[in-house]
Amino acid sequence: xxxxxxxxxxxxxxxxxxxxxxxxxxxxxxxxxxxxxxxxxxxxxxxxxxxxxxxxxxxxxxxxxxxxxxxxxxxxxxxxxxxxxxxxxxxxxxxxxxxxxxxxxxxxxxxxxxxxxxxxxxxxxxxxxxxxxxxxxxxxxxxxxxxxxxxxxxxxxxxxxxxxxxxxxxxxxxxxxxxxxxxxxxxxxxxxxxxxxxxxxxxxxxxxxxxxxxxxxxxxxxxxxxxxxxxxxxxxxxxxxxxxxxxxxxxxxxxxxxxxxxxxxxxxxxxxxxxxxxxxxxxxxxxxxxxxxxxxxxxxxxxxxxxxxxxxxxxxxxxxxxxxxxxxxxxxxxxxxxxxxxxxxxxxxxxxx
Amino acid sequence: xxxxxxxxxxxxxxxxxxxxxxxxxxxxxxxxxxxxxxxxxxxxxxxxxxxxxxxxxxxxxxxxxxxxxxxxxxxxxxxxxxxxxxxxxxxxxxxxxxxxxxxxxxxxxxxxxxxxxxxxxxxxxxxxxxxxxxxxxxxxxxxxxxxxxxxxxxxxxxxxxxxxxxxxxxxxxxxxxxxxxxxxxxxxxxxxxxxxxxxxxxxxxxxxxxxxxxxxxxxxxxxxxxxxxxxxxxxxxxxxxxxxxxxxxxxxxxxxxxxxxxxxxxxxxxxxxxxxxxxxxxxxxxxxxxxxxxxxxxxxxxxxxxxxxxxxxxxxxxxxxxxxxxxxxxxxxxxxxxxxxxxxxxxxxxxxx
Numbered sequence: 001x002x003x004x005x006x007x008x009x010x011x012x013x014x015x016x017x018x019x020x021x022x023x024x025x026x027x028x029x030x031x032x033x034x035x036x037x038x039x040x041x042x043x044x045x046x047x048x049x050x051x052x053x054x055x056x057x058x059x060x061x062x063x064x065x066x067x068x069x070x071x072x073x074x075x076x077x078x079x080x081x082x083x084x085x086x087x088x089x090x091x092x093x094x095x096x097x098x099x100x101x102x103x104x105x106x107x108x109x110x111x112x113x114x115x116x117x118x119x120x121x122x123x124x125x126x127x128x129x130x131x132x133x134x135x136x137x138x139x140x141x142x143x144x145x146x147x148x149x150x151x152x153x154x155x156x157x158x159x160x161x162x163x164x165x166x167x168x169x170x171x172x173x174x175x176x177x178x179x180x181x182x183x184x185x186x187x188x189x190x191x192x193x194x195x196x197x198x199x200x201x202x203x204x205x206x207x208x209x210x211x212x213x214x215x216x217x218x219x220x221x222x223x224x225x226x227x228x229x230x231x232x233x234x235x236x237x238x239x240x241x242x243x244x245x246x247x248x249x250x251x252x253x254x255x256x257x258x259x260x261x262x263x264x265x266x267x268x269x270x271x272x273x274x275x276x277x278x279x280x281x282x283x284x285x286x287x288x289x290x291x292x293x294x295x296x297x298x299x300x301x302x303x304x305x306x307x308x309x310x311x312x313x314x315x316x317x318x319x320x321x322x323x324x325x326x327x328x329x330x331x332x333x334x335x336x337x338x339x340x341x342x343x344x345x346x347x348x349x350x351x352x353x
Numbered sequence: 354x355x356x357x358x359x360x361x362x363x364x365x366x367x368x369x370x371x372x373x374x375x376x377x378x379x380x381x382x383x384x385x386x387x388x389x390x391x392x393x394x395x396x397x398x399x400x401x402x403x404x405x406x407x408x409x410x411x412x413x414x415x416x417x418x419x420x421x422x423x424x425x426x427x428x429x430x431x432x433x434x435x436x437x438x439x440x441x442x443x444x445x446x447x448x449x450x451x452x453x454x455x456x457x458x459x460x461x462x463x464x465x466x467x468x469x470x471x472x473x474x475x476x477x478x479x480x481x482x483x484x485x486x487x488x489x490x491x492x493x494x495x496x497x498x499x500x501x502x503x504x505x506x507x508x509x510x511x512x513x514x515x516x517x518x519x520x521x522x523x524x525x526x527x528x529x530x531x532x533x534x535x536x537x538x539x540x541x542x543x544x545x546x547x548x549x550x551x552x553x554x555x556x557x558x559x560x561x562x563x564x565x566x567x568x569x570x571x572x573x574x575x576x577x578x579x580x581x582x583x584x585x586x587x588x589x590x591x592x593x594x595x596x597x598x599x600x601x602x603x604x605x606x607x608x609x610x611x612x613x614x615x616x617x618x619x620x621x622x623x624x625x626x627x628x629x630x631x632x633x634x635x636x637x638x639x640x641x642x643x644x645x646x647x648x649x650x651x652x653x654x655x656x657x658x659x660x661x662x663x664x665x666x667x668x669x670x671x672x673x674x675x676x677x678x679x680x681x682x683x684x685x686x687x688x689x690x691x692x693x694x695x696x697x698x699x700x701x702x703x704x705x706x
Contacts, residue, residue, distance in 0.1 A: 016511065016512055019512050020510075020511065020512045023512075028510075129705070130705060133703075133705070135705070135706070137706075145507075145508075145669070145675075146675065147500045147503065147504050147507070147677075150500065150503075151500050153706075154498070154500070154689075154690075154693040154696075155498075155689070157381075157693070157696055158369065158373065158689040158690075158692040158693050158696070159369055159372050159373045159376075159689070159692075160689065297655060299652075299655065299678075302650060302652065302655060304672075304673055305672065305673050306673075307673050316498070316680075316685050316686055316689060317679055317680060317686070319657075319658065320657055320658050320659075320660050320679060320680050321679060322498075322499065322677075322678070322679035322680075323676075323677070323678040323679055324500075324675075324676070324677055324678075325652075325675070325676040325677075325678070326670055326673060326674060326675035326676055327669075327670060327673050327675075332669050333669055333670070336507075336508070336511040336512075336513065336669060337507075337511075339511040339512075340507040340510070340511050343507075343510055343511070344706075347700070347701050348700050348701065348703070348706065350486075350701070352482070352483060352486070352488070353488070353490075353506075353697075353701065
């Protein structure tokens with residue numbers, strides 16, 4: 001295994017792996033070796049196994065990063081299966097996926113970029129993986145550790161008929177609308193969410209809805225749709241006038257738009273409803289991300305904190321949807337989801353589940 | 354593949370399989386052949402493949418059932434992997450599992466009996482499966498097609514720390530308490546549920562709570578506990594005086610106990626709460642099934658129809674649980690869940706996921 005990316009999720013993953021490695025060897029008969037760790041600056045290589053407890057110091061002292069040398073090191077190792085784990089959010093790293101797969105490496109990643117780029121690239125990755133009998137796994141792309149993508153696949157592959165997927169796919173926007181009411185200014189809730197670390201440093205990265213649109217594209221493509229990101233009908237929550245300029249400008253001027261939002265939430269409250277920022281794909285072939293009203297008794301109205309929630313409506317789960325709910329972002333649950341993908345990969349290679 | 358059991362779930366499964374077989378061959382490169390179908394009376398064998406569209410007529414005309422001959426037929430076939438699908442609810446069939454595994458067959462089943470029998474048998478099945486490198490899959494044992502057991506496994510195997518599992522595991526009891534209030538007699542709701550087909554012919558089979566207790570035992574054993582069914586603290590909803598006698602006697606005399614239940618629901622409603630019949634296992638090692646009160650805002654209070662709901666609380670999903678909700682019983686979703694297990698089994702043997 002080679003690890004690319006040592007940010008929050010990468011660090012969490014390496015520490016989790018260190019904790020579980022002995023269990024995997026003893027109880028599951030899975031011999032998993034980290035032969036390399038790289039980030040954009042440095043690269044640590046080992047012929048036998050990276051010394052996990054000390055990877056940070058050793059990476060610090062190691063040679064300059066070189067992705068070509070990194071993958072060659074893995075490919076020329078003595079071990080039978082080679083796996084790359086892309087822990088970056090980079091759009092550069094996924095450009096190498098097709099080459100890496102064609103060289104015989106499998107790929108596991110929480111990175112959404114490969115699955116939301118062009119359909120051509122999307123198809124090419126799958127064609128090469130199939131041709132070379134290698135694996136490309138990304139269950140954490142939607143909902144992090146929540147079983148969203150696998151559940152959708154199970155439904156489709158067992159012949160269920162898709163009707164609709166509807167969900168709150170952004171922990172940030174979940175938090176914001178779970179805390180917003182007519183008693184508070186919207187700008188105030190955004191600022192609080194930012195202070196608590198729920199938003200990106202520039203909250204517009206969340207409020208643009210682009211991340212939700214990416215998740216819809218990923219789910220729609222699992223359904224077999226040839227959907228591009230640009231085709232998602234996206235209602236941005238960033239006022240037109242504030243889309244350029246610095247994050248500070250945005251936050252300073254946001255109160256100018258409080259009244260507009262306040263009118264919306266008041267009209268919802270009058271009908272015993274709440275506002276939720278929801279992504280939907282339906283059997284008519286539409287994908288949309290927008291602000292919607294739900295009765296207070298609806299499942300989407302009663303979520304907590306930064307919970308994600310996804311409701312699958314299919315022929316089998318029609319009157320009563322299949323619903324999955326829980327924290328859908330953050331280093332701990334994402335790293336664990338990547339780890340679960342690695343264990344699935346091990347079962348594909350023959351380890352007992 | 355050999356199919357044992359042609360009741361509601363077995364029939365549904367065979368029809369689903371027939372629909373999907375071509376897709377599996379063409380799109381997934383999975384060549385799955387039904388070489389035999391048996392129930393307790395008759396047995397249909399084929400060297401190449403059972404004629405799926407006409408299995409019912411052919412089974413009717415076929416030879417007398419003989420499990421020994423049935424499994425020998427599968428074992429001496431020309432195909433590389435042999436899978437038995439036990440679609441019965443029998444406690445006899447699972448007695449053969451260890452022998453079948455040791456003969457080199459894998460087993461997939463929605464039957465809960467093997468997993469809720471003695472710990473000795475439970476361990477033996479797993480030891481033999483491991484020794485022979487065969488698979489024993491039963492994801493439908495809890496929640497039918499809902500991803501309950503796999504989600505628990507993913508959490509545990511990636512090193513999460515278990516705190517509590519709490520859930521409404523019976524569709525029947527979910528329906529009953531979703532429709533019960535102080536405005537109705539409990540006996541009336543039970544009778545309605547029976548008329549609508551939500552209960553077993555003898556509703557006591559549901560109201561005893563035994564089926565919920567079985568599901569807790571299965572989940573607890575996934576956690577590594579050595580729990581026997583008799584150790585679950587079980588609050589039966591069948592009044593002591595009505596536990597013997599016919600189903601008709603039970604239904605006739607049930608109104609005598611309406612006041613008792615009515616006192617409970619009234620005290621709940623006074624506090625803005627509802628009654629729910631809930632199974633819980635917690636980190637103190639306790640497993641219990643009992644009637645509990647939940648605030649009307651709680652997720653368990655707002656489920657619909659006969660929904661199941663399961664909340665996993667772990668170190669990673671602590672303040673906000675991971676929640677799975679939806680129909681958790683019935684032939685369509687159960688047959689689909691068994692089919693999903695078969696597709697997982699195919700990936701273990703090398704098919705791409």
